[in-house]
Amino acid sequence: MKPHSTSVPIPIDTGTRPPELEGQIRRRAYDFYEQRGRQQGHDVDDWLQAEAELTGKTTAAAAH
Numbered sequence: 001m002k003p004h005s006t007s008v009p010i011p012i013d014t015g016t017r018p019p020e021l022e023g024q025i026r027r028r029a030y031d032f033y034e035q036r037g038r039q040q041g042h043d044v045d046d047w048l049q050a051e052a053e054l055t056g057k058t059t060a061a062a063a064h
Contacts, residue, residue: 021054021055024050024054025047025050025051025054026050028050028053028054029043029046029047029049029050029051030046031050032045032046032049032050033046
C-alpha cells in the first residue's frame with residue numbers, strides 16, 4: 001500500500017521561478033488542503049490553484 005503524502009508536487013519548470021515564489025505557492029496549496037479538511041487526492045489541483053492565484057496565470061485545471 002502506498003503511504004499518503006501531504007506534500008505538494010513540484011512542477012517540472014520550477015527552475016524558472018524564484019525560490020520565494022515556490023515557497024509561497026507551496027504554503028498556499030497547503031492552505032487549500034487544510035481548508036478541505038486534509039482530504040487527500042487534490043494536490044495537483046491545489047498546486048495549480050495556488051500558482052494561478054499568486055502569479056495571475058490560469059490553467060484549465062486551476063480554472064474549475
